[in-house]
Amino acid sequence: MYPLPIEKWRPSRRVFYKVSLPIALIVWLLPLLAVVVTSVRSSAELVQGNYWGWPHEFGLVENYRTVLVDSPMLHYAWNSCLITFPSVICAIALSSMAGFALATYPFKGNTAVLATFVAGNFVPIQILMIPVRNLTLQLGLFNTVGGLILFHLSFQTGFCTLFLRNFIKELPYELIEAGRVEGASEWQVFVRVVLPLIRPALAALAVLVFTFVWNDYFWALCLTQGDDAAPLTVGVAGLKGQWTTAWNLVSAGSLLAALPSVGIFFAMQKHFVSGLTFGATKG
Template sequence: MFPRPIEQVSGPARFSYKLALPVALVIWLLPLLGVALTSLRPAADLAAGNYFGLPSAIAFSNYADVFNNSPIGQYIFNSFKVTIPTVIGTVAIATMTGFALGIYKFRGNLLIFFMFVAGNFVPFQILMVPVRDLTVNMGLYNTSLGLVLFHIAFQSGFCTLFMRNFIRSLPSELIEAARVDGVAEWRIFWYIVLPLMRPAIAALSVLVFTFIWNDYFWATVLTTSATTQPVTAGLYSLNGQWIASWHLVSAGSIVAAMPPVLMFFLMQKHFIAGLTLGAVK
């Protein structure tokens, strides 16, 4: 049913695997390498049509120009203003709803759980007009708060699914023993379940941080000004009206990609533990 480990297949198959893996890796990395090269390419190269060749010179000044000639610092700050509250709010809601749906047996449990899950199957493009009208009517259009509230609402379904399944894999004997000792339900959640959820919380935080930081669609739909636009939407402003400054856009893209990459490497141990805990049960 499952693929055999590569060590157990025939010699030609192992050789083909070792040959195809670096080729596939290079193909997968080509767009990123192209962006990195373009970020170091002088504007004269692009004007001369040198899009894919080696740069005539290494222009590290592109990174300085991005910060000196554009409000990218404000855009990055706006992204943190949206992403960090969204991660905190989403994870907090998901831990509580996951605990309620994973531990308690009550009528409508599966129905509520399916409602959370069903939201993940709604194409987000069809929500563009009603969500925009809702934020306008509530006075939240073109505000960081409106973007945060929408992301929390939209990400809660997946996060609840993640947390509920994780909590159901925890030993139920721990909770039953605490109840026998007369421990209150909120203390069971805070002192017993929540510490065991740390790997899942770390993994979910990295995923949600990456999702929200890289969001472009809602950043352009719900924000319009440099004071509120996240970096994904703000990078477009680096292009002039008549000339596309792709070297600056590429440099800005590399800078914008650093926070989620750094967060992943800082929390890599907890991230992998959260995704694999209980996988062999």
């Protein structure tokens, strides 16, 4: 059953909706607006205790120059790129092949493999902190970019496989059979028939996985030490001082760290929305 359209609501409910929606939006945006204002606030105003008022002195250039030039933020950003892009590409490549196999091949144990992927998504990753950290130490992958890539690849592939398997399952099976009848190999069917049809799903999944990996802080903190392999999230946390915290610098670094995820989303917004609604209707 679908919710009643707003046009058919009673007049009093429509008025309440129109009044409450802008209020809820402002309340939701207040923390972000506070971070933006703080990022351009001068250090002198913070020393004077002006945390919430409108700044009288702006330090836009000084704050962002300090974050980008005087701190190793660009090094952290480069580490984040080295970690995120290979993780996203490899996770989607592996999961698309695994999803294709689970969706089209009725082999023995298909249900058990799918159940394993589903069960893995319900395991709280925090309880794996000690075993994963010990494993990276034993394998010599602790505090390395390769270790973080391997970790994210392992943990994201399960979710991606479940995601893509359901999309491929919704495709007309006759298209796959037609490709096989025409003499195409399984690889050709996968590349030339299945992948073009699930392109919106791949785009939506790329946005989701990119956001997960780029914004990861917990595992980056557990599996790195120092600046060699630390990503951007750890670098922003490192802007906090031992005794005092320059909140203007932390806010500026946080906004810079969030820009790639926001840019990826808006760049692929059309594909993201179509990917989420792909297969929602029939006919």
